[in-house]
Amino acid sequence: MTVWLDFLYLLALGALMGWFLASGALWLVGRWLRPERQSHCLWLLAVTPWLAITAPVIAMCVIAAAKPLGWIADHCAHHGMHHPHLCFEHWPALDLQWIHLLGAAALASLLIRVLMVFLIRESKAARNTTALMALSRGHGRLRRLDIPEAFACTAGYRYPALFMTRGLTDRLDHRERRIVLAHEVAHLRQRDPLRNLMFNVVLMPHWPSSARVLQALWRQRMEEQADDRAARRFGPEAVAATLIRVARLSGPAPTGSLPASGGQLLPRIHRLLNAQPCGASRATPVTTIAAFTVCLGSVAVLVIAHHPLETLLGFLVGV
Structure with a gap:
């Protein structure tokens, strides 16, 4: 049960990272792009945080499922547990401290408030x-x-x-x-x-x-x-x-x-x-196609660069 909680914690952390990046990008768009330009891509701007949250979660699930199937080279055996490994054979062994749990509780309370x-x-x-x-x-x-x-x-x-x-x-x-x-x-x-x-x-x-x-x-x-x-x-x-x-x-x-x-x-x-x-x-159709293209492209990039992603997650949780 603990390993599943660790994996869910990593998924939430990846989603939070994507949300921060999307929020920063939207801040720049709102600062530099004129309102009449923004009005032509409202749906794309609106779904950007959702895409940024979904892309790392999908990528992490694909990585974890693809390694045992042999679709992605499994480098877990060649590296120590200095960072979490996103696969179902070498579960992430996280030592979550009270600060992590406190952050998760604060995030949950914020989501409930919204x-x-x-x-x-x-x-x-x-x-x-x-x-x-x-x-x-x-x-x-x-x-x-x-x-x-x-x-x-x-x-x-x-x-x-x-x-x-x-x-x-x-x-x-x-x-x-x-x-x-x-x-x-x-x-x-x-x-x-x-x-x-x-x-x-x-x-x-x-x-x-x-x-x-x-x-x-x-x-x-x-x-x-x-x-x-x-x-x-x-x-x-x-x-x-x-x-x-x-x-x-x-x-x-x-x-x-x-x-x-x-x-x-x-x-x-x-x-x-x-x-x-x-x-x-x-x-609207153009922005919809652009949104799905950006999301799928982000998932592909994260899957290809999954080792740096695992290292970054390990740094954030202090492994």
């Missing part, structure tokens, strides 16, 4: 959506709220719905109401609340500052995509004018929803008036 913050935030958003459904009236996905506050939003994960208040519809003309509806229907058709939840899950291993930046860029991109769909029907000038009017009238929307005036409004209006198309959907 998970609890995420669950509390999402449970609050779910309660807000449930309250909106209970207070609203209407049929299907379009729901009306008989309240004086002015806002329109899309909320809900499994069955998303479009909510508009009487305080907003009474102050807009017929064309403006149709534009707001077209914008929110675009969110519904793309299931943007669920996509936003998935993106928030992916952002969990990020530093809070990095996660906030990527989340803001992601929300901005979703709003721009909805603007594009409304502009194709009503024209960019009409959509931009409606966004200005809605922003002047709207109050704060419920937590966890996608309001019509969300994101940074001035860049959205400037983009509409300058007819700049949104290219996130075209960039």
Whole structure:
């Protein structure tokens, strides 16, 4: 049982090393790469910590399984136990001290805290959506709220719905109401609340500052995509004018929803008036391929250079 715990400890240590490297790389990207450049590779930036965590774990498991099968030259017999050997025949014999266990406990408590913050935030958003459904009236996905506050939003994960208040519809003309509806229907058709939840899950291993930046860029991109769909029907000038009017009238929307005036409004209006198309959907397949290529390449490099990896792990645990 002890040897399995030692092996799991090494896996966790390798994952932590990858996470530190990825966090440093993302810090450099956020410092030197312009936001408009970052917005074209949001998913790649978002999954980078996951790839950095997964790559060393996969590599270490491949090394441990491949040595007994003869796929990788077994050098364990030619070296002493001055570092852990990643194989199932020569188990890593670690002498874990209290400092290692204390570090593992601190890391576990940090992970639990991040998970609890995420669950509390999402449970609050779910309660807000449930309250909106209970207070609203209407049929299907379009729901009306008989309240004086002015806002329109899309909320809900499994069955998303479009909510508009009487305080907003009474102050807009017929064309403006149709534009707001077209914008929110675009969110519904793309299931943007669920996509936003998935993106928030992916952002969990990020530093809070990095996660906030990527989340803001992601929300901005979703709003721009909805603007594009409304502009194709009503024209960019009409959509931009409606966004200005809605922003002047709207109050704060419920937590966890996608309001019509969300994101940074001035860049959205400037983009509409300058007819700049949104290219996130075209960039997504490219970034996905790039992410898997980087992950597989990292695994291959770590497997090939497994002896320095074992030496580094031995240095970190003091073997």
